[in-house]
Amino acid sequence: MPVEMIWAFGLGLGAVLLFLIEFLVPSAGIIGAVSFLLVCASIYAFFQVGEWWGIASVGIYMVLIPIAINFALKVMPHTPIGRKLMLGGPDTEEEEARKRAERERTEREQAAALIGAEGEALTDLRPVGSVKIEGMRIEALAEGAMIDAGTRVRVVKVEGSQVKVRRID
Numbered sequence: 255m256p257v258e259m260i261w262a263f264g265l266g267l268g269a270v271l272l273f274l275i276e277f278l279v280p281s282a283g284i285i286g287a288v289s290f291l292l293v294c295a296s297i298y299a300f301f302q303v304g305e306w307w308g309i310a311s312v313g314i315y316m317v318l319i320p321i322a323i324n325f326a327l328k329v330m331p332h333t334p335i336g337r338k339l340m341l342g343g344p345d346t347e348e349e350e351a352r353k354r355a356e357r358e359r360t361e362r363e364q365a366a367a368l369i370g371a372e373g374e375a376l377t378d379l380r381p382v383g384s385v386k387i388e389g390m391r392i393e394a395l396a397e398g399a400m401i402d403a404g405t406r407v408r409v410v411k412v413e414g415s416q417v418k419v420r421r422i423d
Contacts, residue, residue, distance in 0.1 A: 262299035262311070269293045270322075277326050280335055293319070365412035368392075372422065375405045385419055394419045 269292035276286040293315055301308030330336040373387030379396035385407055386392075394417045397410055407419040 256303055258299050258302040259307070262296050262303060262307070265292050265296035265299055266311075269296060273322060273326070277330050278333060278335060280339075365417075368409045368412055368417060371409045373407055373409075373419075375401050375403050375407050375419075378403050379407075379419070385417075392417055396420075 269289045272285050272289035272292060276283075276289060279285065297308060297311050297315065300311035331340050368387065371387050373385050373392075375383060375385050376391065377383040379385070379394060379401040381396040381400065383394065383396070383401070383403075384391055385394045387407075387409060394407070394409075397418045397420045399421075401407060401419070401421050406422040408422050409417055410420045411418040
């Protein structure tokens with residue numbers, strides 16, 4: 255077996271190994287680029303053995319490289335690094351419904367906690383303006399007459415995202 259053939263097969267094997275390592279070690283594509291260079295060097299070495307060896311190696315690489323890339327993309331999401339790098343799939347309808355229900359329940363609990371809370375009008379409420387309640391700036395709707403800035407207010411009702419306040423006398 256000629257030395258050029260040993261080099262050609264060795265470079266091809268090195269390219270395959272580096273290609274596999276590329277999907278296991280984060281390298282920003284550097285290992286993949288070196289793998290590609292080894293493929294090119296392998297093709298050159300096969301052409302040094304003989305013209306038919308070179309043409310055969312080009313044909314084999316043209317078939318095997320897309321298959322290897324496809325396989326790697328199917329395997330990648332199941333590797334430890336791939337799970338960290340790739341986004342998960344879309345949530346199922348049940349998961350989305352559960353998350354939505356949880357979010358609505360949390361919002362209702364927060365809104366219920368605001369009822370009866372007292373604060374101060376930061377802007378004139380005619381009828382909408384800003385109030386500061388429990389250290390939070392909230393957009394609120396004045397129930398009844400206009401409320402001037404600086405007036406003490408109390409939350410009397412929460413409907414969805416709308417907070418209704420009344421002047422404290």
